[in-house]
Amino acid sequence: MGQRTLPRIIQGGMGVGVSSWQLAREVSRAGHLGVVSGTALDLTVARRLQDGDPGGHVRRALAAFPDPAMAARILDRYFLPAGRVEGTPYRPIPRLGVRPNPAVDELTVVANFVEVWLAREGHDGLVGINYLEKIQLATPVAALGAMLAGVDVVVMGAGVPRQIPALLTDLAAGRPGGVDVDVEGAEQPYRVQVDPQALLGEHLPALRRPQFLAIVSATVLAAYLAREERTRPDGFVVEGHCAGGHNAPPRGKMVIEDGEPVYGTRDEVDLTKIAALGLPFWLAGGYGSEQGLSDALAAGASGIQVGSLFALAAESGLRADLKQRAIHDLATEDLPVRTDAGASPTGFPFKVARLPGTLAEPAVYEARSRLCDLGYLRTPYLTGDGHVGYRCPAEPADHHVRKGGDAGATAGRVCLCNALTAAIGLGQVRPNGEIEPPLVTLGSDVSGVRAMAERHPDGWSAADALEFLCPADLRSSATT
Numbered sequence: 067m068g069q070r071t072l073p074r075i076i077q078g079g080m081g082v083g084v085s086s087w088q089l090a091r092e093v094s095r096a097g098h099l100g101v102v103s104g105t106a107l108d109l110t111v112a113r114r115l116q117d118g119d120p121g122g123h124v125r126r127a128l129a130a131f132p133d134p135a136m137a138a139r140i141l142d143r144y145f146l147p148a149g150r151v152e153g154t155p156y157r158p159i160p161r162l163g164v165r166p167n168p169a170v171d172e173l174t175v176v177a178n179f180v181e182v183w184l185a186r187e188g189h190d191g192l193v194g195i196n197y198l199e200k201i202q203l204a205t206p207v208a209a210l211g212a213m214l215a216g217v218d219v220v221v222m223g224a225g226v227p228r229q230i231p232a233l234l235t236d237l238a239a240g241r242p243g244g245v246d247v248d249v250e251g252a253e254q255p256y257r258v259q260v261d262p263q264a265l266l267g268e269h270l271p272a273l274r275r276p277q278f279l280a281i282v283s284a285t286v287l288a289a290y291l292a293r294e295e296r297t298r299p300d301g302f303v304v305e306g307h308c309a310g311g312h313n314a315p316p317r318g319k320m321v322i323e324d325g326e327p328v329y330g331t332r333d334e335v336d337l338t339k340i341a342a343l344g345l346p347f348w349l350a351g352g353y354g355s356e357q358g359l360s361d362a363l364a365a366g367a368s369g370i371q372v373g374s375l376f377a378l379a380a381e382s383g384l385r386a387d388l389k390q391r392a393i394h395d396l397a398t399e400d401l402p403v404r405t406d407a408g409a410s411p412t413g414f415p416f417k418v419a420r421l422p423g424t425l426a427e428p429a430v431y432e433a434r435s436r437l438c439d440l441g442y443l444r445t446p447y448l449t450g451d452g453h454v455g456y457r458c459p460a461e462p463a464d465h466h467v468r469k470g471g472d473a474g475a476t477a478g479r480v481c482l483c484n485a486l487t488a489a490i491g492l493g494q495v496r497p498n499g500e501i502e503p504p505l506v507t508l509g510s511d512v513s514g515v516r517a518m519a520e521r522h523p524d525g526w527s528a529a530d531a532l533e534f535l536c537p538a539d540l541r542s543s544a545t546t
């Protein structure tokens with residue numbers, strides 16, 4: 067089967083678990099591109115199973131996994147039919163590393179399969195998955211899991227995703243596929259890969275290569291990726307710095323005022339140069355309004371990628387109380403969103419919505435004891451004795467320094483792994499009975515979301531959001 071034409075509206079990938087399979091499925095069913103978040107799916111699927119798998123969705127998907135014995139091992143390990151006893155912590159899952167670990171591979175491949183399978187269930191619309199370049203260690207095996215479920219599109223940003231086109235091509239051919247991972251202090255990168263034959267043996271079906279969209283914020287990056295076949299994506303999402311989630315840092319030396327990076331005209335992308343690369347592109351960051359799609363089409367884009375408007379839709383994974391509060395604040399007063407230069411362990415600026423009870427409040431931030439038990443954003447580094455260690459600037463400062471990290475880099479960091487997992491209602495319970503506090507990210511251009519909140523003060527569905535974004539006269543597909 068040839069590549070299918072991608073639609074005009076992409077519902078952006080939103081981690082952890084905000085762009086859930088429920089959200090992506092609704093968007094895809096309506097003929098647009100629904101994208102599930104591929105971030106930390108091993109964790110979220112394991113936790114949903116420990117919460118008793120309400121609705122039986124994970125188990126339904128597991129029953130369709132090509133290797134029944136592998137699916138059974140995951141079920142055996144994590145499923146609690148009656149859910150967790152209230153107040154008990156979720157059990158830990160194995161952490162990512164550069165060394166091969168079958169337990170990590172099995173949970174990751176199965177979890178990525180589950181999320182995509184559920185998003186694709188019951189319709190023939192297109193479904194995508196979003197990964198973060200920064201979480202390189204998970205990418206090969208995660209992509210294999212998504213491909214086993216027939217994912218149509220892989221979307222990736224937060225870095226330079228030059229290795230992904232070749233990875234997808236290799237996996238689709240049933241060959242080992244991998245990425246070179248940077249290890250700080252090491253002269254050579256470490257290869258992290260998955261061999262589909264070795265992992266699945268006789269259960270390995272024929273795989274189809276998904277299309278690949280690279281998220282870029284600078285023309286030079288798009289031009290670099292487009293130059294050679296092995297790095298060339300099938301299209302771009304061009305994301306401005308008002309987008310929710312992580313943002314590219316300003317070009318040149320980062321100037322910070324009041325904790326926020328200052329962006330200037332150098333950060334504006336020349337869309338005529340992007341168009342000249344000859345690949346389709348979608349515009350993201352503040353395009354989620356009634357005007358957004360027609361502006362993008364007028365600029366030569368194939369369509370738009372929208373996040374915030376869908377993050378607050380009924381089907382998103384975001385905790386209902388956080389969603390309601392955000393919609394209320396937007397409709398009635400204000401919901402300030404900061405571009406925090408120092409919150410994310412990745413070092414990229416990160417958008418933080420100032421919602422009460424979240425880590426955006428200094429008192430909530432100060433009250434949390436620092437710890438690092440999930441580790442998705444850890445950086446591998448070479449230890450003095452030649453081993454690979456892992457550190458994260460959001461871990462306890464003394465641990466970070468002991469591992470050779472910079473003490474100055476720890477101030478103000480937020481453990482996004484725990485905070486974003488808490489924001490979808492899967493926060494860890496600590497020994498003192500407290501549940502990890504959440505953090506919410508949204509885009510800083512909330513004009514479209516505010517208009518929607520005024521129109522639907524009690525909330526909206528993904529279908530309402532699509533209706534708002536895409537009037538009937540613009541509804542036909544993009545041309546790729």
Ligand SMILES: Cc1cc2nc3c(=O)[nH]c(=O)nc-3n(C[C@H](O)[C@H](O)[C@H](O)COP(=O)(O)O)c2cc1C
Pocket residue numbers: 077078079080081082084103105196197198222223224281305308309310311312350351352353354371372373374375377507508509510511
């Ligand atoms: C809650 C939330 C989480 C996000 N998480 C991710 C992510 O994990 N990966 C990613 O590539 N983009 C992420 N984004 C960016 C969106 O995919 C999208 O590009 C962006 O939100 C578009 O800007 P808008 O919010 O103004 O519509 C996130 C955005 C939001 C609002």
